[in-house]
Amino acid sequence: MSDVIDRPILAEEVAAQSRLRIIDCDVHPSIHAHSDIEQFMPKRWQEHLRTYGSHLRTPYIGTTPYPRSSPLIARRDAWPPTGGPPGSDLDFMRKQHLDPLDIEYGILQVLDLFIFSQQNLEFGAAIQRAINDWQLAFWSDREPRLKASILAGQDDTEFAIAEIERCAKIGRYVQINVCPRANEPLGRRRYWPIYARAQELGLPLGIHVGGYGGHAPTGGGWPSYYVEEHQSNAHTMAAQLTSLVLEGVPERFPNLKIVFIEGGFGWIPSATWRMDRHFEAFRSEVPHLKRRPSEYVKEHFWFTTQPIDEPDEAKHLRSLIEWVGADRLLFSSDYPHWDFDDPRYAFKTPLTETERRKIFNGNARALYKL
Amino acid sequence: MARHIVARTSDIPPGGNKVFGVEGRDIVVFHVNGEFFALLNRCPHEGAPLAKAACVARLTSPEPGVYERSRVGELLRCPWHGWEFDMRSGQSWFDPKRVKVRSYPVAVESGEELQKGPYVAETFPVHVEDNYVIVEV
Numbered sequence: 001m002s003d004v005i006d007r008p009i010l011a012e013e014v015a016a017q018s019r020l021r022i023i024d025c026d027v028h029p030s031i032h033a034h035s036d037i038e039q040f041m042p043k044r045w046q047e048h049l050r051t052y053g054s055h056l057r058t059p060y061i062g063t064t065p066y067p068r069s070s071p072l073i074a075r076r077d078a079w080p081p082t083g084g085p086p087g088s089d090l091d092f093m094r095k096q097h098l099d100p101l102d103i104e105y106g107i108l109q110v111l112d113l114f115i116f117s118q119q120n121l122e123f124g125a126a127i128q129r130a131i132n133d134w135q136l137a138f139w140s141d142r143e144p145r146l147k148a149s150i151l152a153g154q155d156d157t158e159f160a161i162a163e164i165e166r167c168a169k170i171g172r173y174v175q176i177n178v179c180p181r182a183n184e185p186l187g188r189r190r191y192w193p194i195y196a197r198a199q200e201l202g203l204p205l206g207i208h209v210g211g212y213g214g215h216a217p218t219g220g221g222w223p224s225y226y227v228e229e230h231q232s233n234a235h236t237m238a239a240q241l242t243s244l245v246l247e248g249v250p251e252r253f254p255n256l257k258i259v260f261i262e263g264g265f266g267w268i269p270s271a272t273w274r275m276d277r278h279f280e281a282f283r284s285e286v287p288h289l290k291r292r293p294s295e296y297v298k299e300h301f302w303f304t305t306q307p308i309d310e311p312d313e314a315k316h317l318r319s320l321i322e323w324v325g326a327d328r329l330l331f332s333s334d335y336p337h338w339d340f341d342d343p344r345y346a347f348k349t350p351l352t353e354t355e356r357r358k359i360f361n362g363n364a365r366a367l368y369k370l
Numbered sequence: 371m372a373r374h375i376v377a378r379t380s381d382i383p384p385g386g387n388k389v390f391g392v393e394g395r396d397i398v399v400f401h402v403n404g405e406f407f408a409l410l411n412r413c414p415h416e417g418a419p420l421a422k423a424a425c426v427a428r429l430t431s432p433e434p435g436v437y438e439r440s441r442v443g444e445l446l447r448c449p450w451h452g453w454e455f456d457m458r459s460g461q462s463w464f465d466p467k468r469v470k471v472r473s474y475p476v477a478v479e480s481g482e483e484l485q486k487g488p489y490v491a492e493t494f495p496v497h498v499e500d501n502y503v504i505v506e507v
Contacts, residue, residue, distance in 0.1 A: 069452060075418075076424060077450075342416040
């Protein structure tokens with residue numbers, strides 16, 4: 001927790017921030033207008049988008065539309081002066097985010113159109129494909145700092161593989177994204193063909209929080225408040241880490257690298273301690289696991305930092321970083337969303353120079369081969 | 371503390387704000403319901419610009435299901451993480467003992483008084499018919 005900031009920003013603080021170029025593993029670009037992606041869609045799906053829009057499996061009217069906490073879940077200062085939603089104006093993103101924070105690379109994470117949650121799988125596939133093309137045409141081609149991810153909805157595995165092949169041929173994507181709120185837990189074998197292909201291609205598997213599957217976002221059911229649902233992002237990630245490890249994905253795909261995005265990292269130590277302890281008692285149920293769950297976590301998984309938990313005492317955050325391991329953490333800002341983390345102030349505990357280099361740049365550089 | 375004439379009252383519309391550089395600090399002055407409040411233009415949490423904050427009401431609930439709004443426009447909601455601060459004192463709403471925004475005393479004085487006093491800003495066009503916003507830093 002912070003003291004009052006009652007002083008001008010010092011020149012050396014600005015200099016310190018520019019000494020370390022930052023790789024931001026969670027930047028959200030937005031579609032300025034639907035017409036921008038129509039050029040990447042067959043007429044049939046353009047008409048579908050205009051006529052029917054999304055068909056999502058949510059239980060209550062009004063559970064999906066924004067605002068959520070802040071209009072379009074965005075920082076109030078991130079609305080481009082030229083109009084359009086936050087994250088939709090490249091020049092403004094450069095001016096507000098990439099340039100002043102000295103972002104060397106930003107990994108794009110598109111959430112628009114609820115791409116992973118469409119119940120019409122063919123429509124879902126059409127907009128995933130369109131958005132994959134749009135990421136290059138509107139972002140990476142115009143700004144080499146921004147790197148695209150292949151969006152591949154895993155509930156239609158056949159399409160996902162085809163889309164991965166198509167994008168991999170283009171060769172400009174750094175990651176394959178699937179959704180943590182799919183029809184079944186991510187460790188299930190129906191999804192393994194995607195993991196096999198990701199391993200062969202040497203592309204990390206990215207899993208960004210969110211999505212609207214048919215399941216309640218908490219193990220206890222549907223929450224009343226957004227603050228409850230926001231909290232549940234961490235539970236969902238913990239459930240998916242458990243599923244992936246215990247169903248044997250890292251054991252079966254020893255070179256697969258998995259990145260958990262926007263789930264924070266405070267929950268990881270207790271989740272792995274618990275898995276290890278239970279593994280000792282239940283190991284005959286899962287004889288396909290050759291090692292303790294924590295060993296798989298330490299070797300196969302990376303975690304982006306935002307939103308960083310803020311214990312009352314800084315030393316507890318310090319312990320968390322040591323428990324998870326500075327090797328496993330990737331800095332992310334979540335720009336332009338309302339819970340954005342500023343790289344200069346997000347860590348409420350001092351980091352060593354080595355840790356800073358790893359978390360803000362080195363780990364992501366190696367993982368994404370940048 | 372020195373007194374700085376930062377604006378005419380008419381320069382900051384009701385419900386609006388303006389940022390002024392005073393002694394190396396960015397200070398934001400809000401105009402709410404005829405009153406002026408000055409705060410450091412940085413959230414104490416991660417430094418977000420409070421000039422972009424929402425000016426909201428104080429929302430309280432004596433018991434679940436009962437909601438009351440008061441002091442409309444006097445609570446600041448940080449543009450990033452939504453932390454709420456009392457514009458009068460700079461104190462945070464959720465943890466007032468530990469987290470606050472620096473706030474500064476503000477006065478409104480007539481141009482006539484300013485002309486008489488020691489704080490006439492040489493570079494400011496002073497019109498005696500106007501009122502001026504003065505921030506102490």
